[in-house]
Amino acid sequence: MRHDHLISARQLSRGDVETVLDRAAEFDAGERAARDGDLLGLCFFEPSTRTKMSFDTAMKRLGGDTVDMGTVESSSVKKGESLADTVRVVAGYADALVLRHPSEGAAKLASEFVDVPVINAGDGAGQHPTQTLLDLYTVRENAGLDDITVGIMGDLKYGRTVHSLAEALTEFDAHQHFISPESLRLPRSVRYDLHESGAEVREHTDLETVLPDLDVLYVTRIQRERFPDENEYRQVAGEYRIDAETLEAASDDLTVMHPLPRVDEIAPDVDETKYATYFDQAHNGVPVRMALLDLMLPDGNGGGDLA
Amino acid sequence: MSDPDQELRVSKIKNGTVIDHIAASQALNVLAILGIDGSGGEEVSVGMNVPSDRLGRKDVLKVEGRELSPAEVDVLSLIAPAATINIVREYEVVEKSRVERPDVVTGILSCPNANCITTAGEPVESRFEVLDDAVRCAYCDAILREDLAEHIATD
Numbered sequence: 001m002r003h004d005h006l007i008s009a010r011q012l013s014r015g016d017v018e019t020v021l022d023r024a025a026e027f028d029a030g031e032r033a034a035r036d037g038d039l040l041g042l043c044f045f046e047p048s049t050r051t052k053m054s055f056d057t058a059m060k061r062l063g064g065d066t067v068d069m070g071t072v073e074s075s076s077v078k079k080g081e082s083l084a085d086t087v088r089v090v091a092g093y094a095d096a097l098v099l100r101h102p103s104e105g106a107a108k109l110a111s112e113f114v115d116v117p118v119i120n121a122g123d124g125a126g127q128h129p130t131q132t133l134l135d136l137y138t139v140r141e142n143a144g145l146d147d148i149t150v151g152i153m154g155d156l157k158y159g160r161t162v163h164s165l166a167e168a169l170t171e172f173d174a175h176q177h178f179i180s181p182e183s184l185r186l187p188r189s190v191r192y193d194l195h196e197s198g199a200e201v202r203e204h205t206d207l208e209t210v211l212p213d214l215d216v217l218y219v220t221r222i223q224r225e226r227f228p229d230e231n232e233y234r235q236v237a238g239e240y241r242i243d244a245e246t247l248e249a250a251s252d253d254l255t256v257m258h259p260l261p262r263v264d265e266i267a268p269d270v271d272e273t274k275y276a277t278y279f280d281q282a283h284n285g286v287p288v289r290m291a292l293l294d295l296m297l298p299d300g301n302g303g304g305d306l307a
Numbered sequence: 308m309s310d311p312d313q314e315l316r317v318s319k320i321k322n323g324t325v326i327d328h329i330a331a332s333q334a335l336n337v338l339a340i341l342g343i344d345g346s347g348g349e350e351v352s353v354g355m356n357v358p359s360d361r362l363g364r365k366d367v368l369k370v371e372g373r374e375l376s377p378a379e380v381d382v383l384s385l386i387a388p389a390a391t392i393n394i395v396r397e398y399e400v401v402e403k404s405r406v407e408r409p410d411v412v413t414g415i416l417s418c419p420n421a422n423c424i425t426t427a428g429e430p431v432e433s434r435f436e437v438l439d440d441a442v443r444c445a446y447c448d449a450i451l452r453e454d455l456a457e458h459i460a461t462d
Contacts, residue, residue: 082429105424105446109431124422126447189450 005111005118006292009132009164014171021137023291024284027061033294038064040293041094043087043110044121045072045101050260050282051121051130055098058289064297067093084113091116096297099123117296125160131259132164134288135218138281142255143215145172151210153179154220154240154265156186161259162220163190170197177210178203181236184226206239211249217242217275218257219265243267247275257281318352323371325393325400326383331356333386334366336456340382340415341375349373362389382415384408385442386455410437411445417460420449433460 003011012020027033040059044052052068059066069075069090077086083106091097091114099107100121107120107127122128139145150169156162156178163186169176176199178186185203186194194201204210211217222240227233241264247254258266258278270276329337334353343349350371359365366387374394375383383390384406394402414432418425425433425446435442441452451458 083424083427084430101424102422103424103427103447104420104422104449105418105444108446109424109429112431123424124447 003296005107005120006129006296007107007111007118007120008127009129009168010127012129012133012168017133017136017168017171020133020288020291020295021140023295024133024137024287025141027287027290027294028284033062033290035059035062035064035294035297038062038096038297039094040064040066041090041097041116042066042068043090043097043099043101044069045077045083045099045106047071048100048122051100051285052098054285055119055121055289055293058286058293061286062290062294064095064293083110087118088113096293117298119292119296125158127164128160129164130285130289130292131161132168133292134281134285135161135165135257135259136168137284137288138257138277139169139216139255141280141284142277143253145174147173148215149175149177149213150216150218151177151179151207151214152218152220153207155184155222155226156180156220157184158223158226159220162186162218165218166190166194166199167197170194170199175200176202177214179205179207179210179240181205181222181240183236184222207242207246208249211246212251214251214254216255216257217250219262220259221261221263221265237265241265241267242270244269244273247273250275318369319398320350320352320369320371320395321398322396323350323369323373323394324375325395326368326370326375326387327365327391327393328359328362328389329366329368329387330389331362331364331366333456334368336386337366337368337383337390339456339459340379340386341370341373343370343373378412378414380406381409381412382455382459385412385437408437411435412437412442415460416442416451416455416458418444418447418449419451419458420444420447423447423449 042052056066087110096117098119098121099110101123104124104126106123107118111118120127152162191201222237224233254275255277256275260278260282334355352369354367356364390406392404393400412435416435417433434445436445441450443450
């Protein structure tokens with residue numbers, strides 16, 4: 001299957017995902033690419049230092065280089081230029097574009113105006129497919145993607161990372177449990193889509209009952225602004241915090257993941273346990289983005305497999 | 308079976324469009340799709356909740372001097388899937404067609420998601436994929452199920 005752009009994780013088949021993850025594993029194992037001369041345009045319309053650094057690193061490790069449109073404050077966007085115009089100009093400088101934008105649908109729109117591949121690095125509350133790919137890579141490296149049991153815990157209502165990951169896991173042989181306070185359950189539309197994809201949606205309000213069955217526990221942050229008052233927030237968020245003691249009931253092979261940044265939902269004492277995988281997960285962004293860029297940029301070793 | 312009272316209530320037009328078999332109570336929404344609010348001076352007859360063999364009750368619209376664009380017919384089909392469109396010239400129906408549900412509607416509707424890129428002054432028309440009981444924005448995936456008429460772009 002060929003893709004000109006990567007807009008949403010949903011457009012990727014299981015085969016596509018495996019192609020990217022296999023290539024990422026090769027880069028992870030030290031394979032080099034010779035993409036000298038290739039330029040990646042970084043278009044970040046809202047700050048996301050970490051994602052930008054990760055793409056910048058990935059492109060440079062491939063032997064290529066990046067050009068950065070800079071901050072919105074210092075660019076033509078401030079003068080009222082449309083996104084369609086900005087990407088048409090920048091597309092003339094680069095061989096592919098990475099786009100981060102505060103509005104949903106921005107990457108899709110950008111892809112309609114340019115002839116180079118567009119990779120969505122987050123559009124508002126919409127999609128962030130490279131995060132999903134690096135999550136899947138991390139799951140595969142640690143627990144495999146066959147006959148696994150995954151628990152996703154925290155803010156399941158607003159977290160696009162969670163929706164996208166849960167949807168992607170339905171392509172694999174994964175049993176999913178969703179653990180959240182009642183007020184932050186998966187939205188109805190997401191539950192509906194998961195059902196439609198053939199997944200069984202098992203929801204819980206506490207971790208205790210399912211923890212021993214889990215191969216992977218994916219923790220997300222519960223944000224203060226989701227609650228009307230401080231007390232309620234403290235009380236609810238407190239029930240979804242894990243520490244080394246919580247994990248005593250877990251399987252020896254448990255993998256604990258988190259998209260980072262964390263605040264206090266995973267206590268620092270978990271970092272020292274064998275379960276902690278969230279820093280590896282963050283590092284995995286580089287080989288996964290290297291793989292994606294290598295597959296999507298024209299005329300490369302992997303060119304044509306995905307691009 | 309035609310009802311003689313109804314014939315009297317909605318007079319014939321000379322040139323224009325008769326939209327018949329509109330789902331009962333949707334006539335004003337259809338007028339909204341067409342951008343007709345009376346201020347343009349068009350001669351319009353509206354029949355609402357009139358008896359119909361096929362629909363039980365239906366709405367009928369007759370608009371003098373106006374034919375429909377394909378985009379208008381597409382959106383019309385979403386709120387009045389059984390509608391028939393009659394083009395009238397010199398008091399005669401010269402063309403009669405039923406609306407068809409399209410796969411995609413372009414323009415006309417605006418996205419209900421205020422944070423969607425299509426609502427931000429970009430040089431694109433809105434585009435919605437037509438699902439069984441709703442439409443979905445091709446850009447941001449927002450679903451528009453009810454109140455289609457309230458999301459008709461006014462420009």
